[in-house]
Amino acid sequence: MFRKRSKTTENTAATASTAVRPVWTFSSSGWLFLYHFGVIKCLKDLDLHRQVYTIGSSGGSCAGAFLHMDTDIDEVVRFVLSCALEARSSFSGLFQLKRYLKNAIRKFGTAELPNKLEGNYEISVSQLPWLRNRRITKWRDMEDVEQSILASSCAVPLAGLPVNVPGLGYCIDGMFSDSQLIKALVLGNSYFAYHDHASVTICPFYSSRAHITPSEYVPLWWAFFPPSPEELWRVYKLGQKDARAWVIKNRGRTNLTVTPIPDLTDEPEATVLQDGWHAWENVGEEISMLATGAVARLWSALSHVLEALGWTLVYWELAVHTVLSAVVAALAPVLPDSLKAGGSTAMAWKRCRDYYALLLSLKMVLKMVPALGGRIRMGMDAIDRIFSLSFCFRLFWFLKQSA
Numbered sequence: 001m002f003r004k005r006s007k008t009t010e011n012t013a014a015t016a017s018t019a020v021r022p023v024w025t026f027s028s029s030g031w032l033f034l035y036h037f038g039v040i041k042c043l044k045d046l047d048l049h050r051q052v053y054t055i056g057s058s059g060g061s062c063a064g065a066f067l068h069m070d071t072d073i074d075e076v077v078r079f080v081l082s083c084a085l086e087a088r089s090s091f092s093g094l095f096q097l098k099r100y101l102k103n104a105i106r107k108f109g110t111a112e113l114p115n116k117l118e119g120n121y122e123i124s125v126s127q128l129p130w131l132r133n134r135r136i137t138k139w140r141d142m143e144d145v146e147q148s149i150l151a152s153s154c155a156v157p158l159a160g161l162p163v164n165v166p167g168l169g170y171c172i173d174g175m176f177s178d179s180q181l182i183k184a185l186v187l188g189n190s191y192f193a194y195h196d197h198a199s200v201t202i203c204p205f206y207s208s209r210a211h212i213t214p215s216e217y218v219p220l221w222w223a224f225f226p227p228s229p230e231e232l233w234r235v236y237k238l239g240q241k242d243a244r245a246w247v248i249k250n251r252g253r254t255n256l257t258v259t260p261i262p263d264l265t266d267e268p269e270a271t272v273l274q275d276g277w278h279a280w281e282n283v284g285e286e287i288s289m290l291a292t293g294a295v296a297r298l299w300s301a302l303s304h305v306l307e308a309l310g311w312t313l314v315y316w317e318l319a320v321h322t323v324l325s326a327v328v329a330a331l332a333p334v335l336p337d338s339l340k341a342g343g344s345t346a347m348a349w350k351r352c353r354d355y356y357a358l359l360l361s362l363k364m365v366l367k368m369v370p371a372l373g374g375r376i377r378m379g380m381d382a383i384d385r386i387f388s389l390s391f392c393f394r395l396f397w398f399l400k401q402s403a
Contacts, residue, residue, distance in 0.1 A: 026063055026064040029060055037073055049067050053121070056152065059153060062105075084226040084229055087100070095160065098160045114139040118138055125173075126171060151171040204218065207387070207388075315365075329349045358382075
């Protein structure tokens with residue numbers, strides 16, 4: 001009924017049949033699991049859902065189950081939007097995630113679902129008290145399915161108390177035991193262990209390293225505090241657009257047998273949710289517009305100092321990554337596979353060169369100079385590379401967007 005994640009087969013499927021089947025993983029998401037539903041809608045439209053083995057955690061466990069259900073995804077999304085509207089109506093509504101999930105499972109689930117999921121799906125949970133990761137692969141009835149999904153989505157305290165899973169005892173959100181922040185930040189691995197060896201990874205967070213991830217900025221805090229139903233609907237449509245774009249780009253390089261893809265020009269693109277790569281760089285100008293006189297000059301000077309300090313932290317982070325990547329590359333021949341990021345010495349040296357190239361950038365150095373740094377404009381390609389390689393830069397970016 002369940003199994004422990006091993007170090008050598010962390011994210012492989014539970015059965016031997018998955019050796020010839022693509023493995024798709026749906027990550028933790030919170031309310032952004034509407035993005036997962038958009039991806040699932042695309043897979044169903046392209047008739048790809050019958051071929052894949054799926055792994056889900058947290059919000060991804062709920063969304064991923066619907067990939068194997070004969071249900072109108074648009075109808076499911078409309079139900080989720082009504083739950084989001086209720087959650088926004090009161091403070092207590094934010095802590096009713098378990099009730100919303102339970103209602104959705106009971107509304108759209110059928111008695112045949114356990115048999116449909118078995119051999120095609122597994123759910124990641126964290127077993128208490130030691131937060132051991134467990135993968136649930138078998139279910140006796142709908143009650144077992146419901147308890148498994150509720151446990152995998154139980155982000156305490158937003159989703160209430162731990163859930164009692166038959167055969168495992170009390171469990172909580174799978175993200176607590178599947179996260180690997182150290183490997184992600186130091187070695188460049190994915191942030192979740194179940195992503196490492198999957199064929200295709202899906203994550204609704206903008207800074208993710210997954211294969212299918214938002215092509216437009218989606219605020220991180222929407223995972224915990226749902227935006228308006230209109231914005232969530234755009235997230236859903238964005239998931240469809242990004243999934244279709246990925247399939248079109250990769251259909252010749254995967255083992256997916258893709259049915260003819262419909263003309264995408266009839267599908268209206270999701271509206272841009274947030275804008276502005278240069279917003280973070282223009283912090284001094286924005287502050288100056290909000291104040292006058294001495295206060296404006298004080299804030300302007302302070303903003304230049306803070307901006308320079310931020311770029312200094314980013315630069316030192318890249319320097320540390322360069323050294324660590326070089327050490328890992330040098331020791332790659334003797335390191336165990338579990339510690340290799342990318343799986344080869346060549347990939348390790350490539351990451352080292354990527355970090356080192358940014359350190360040699362004159363604009364990066366000038367960015368650390370107060371006042372002068374604010375006048376230096378970096379190209380979109382450079383910003384994109386820094387965003388993907390620097391955790392500090394992504395953190396400052398999200399803080400700026402939330403301001």
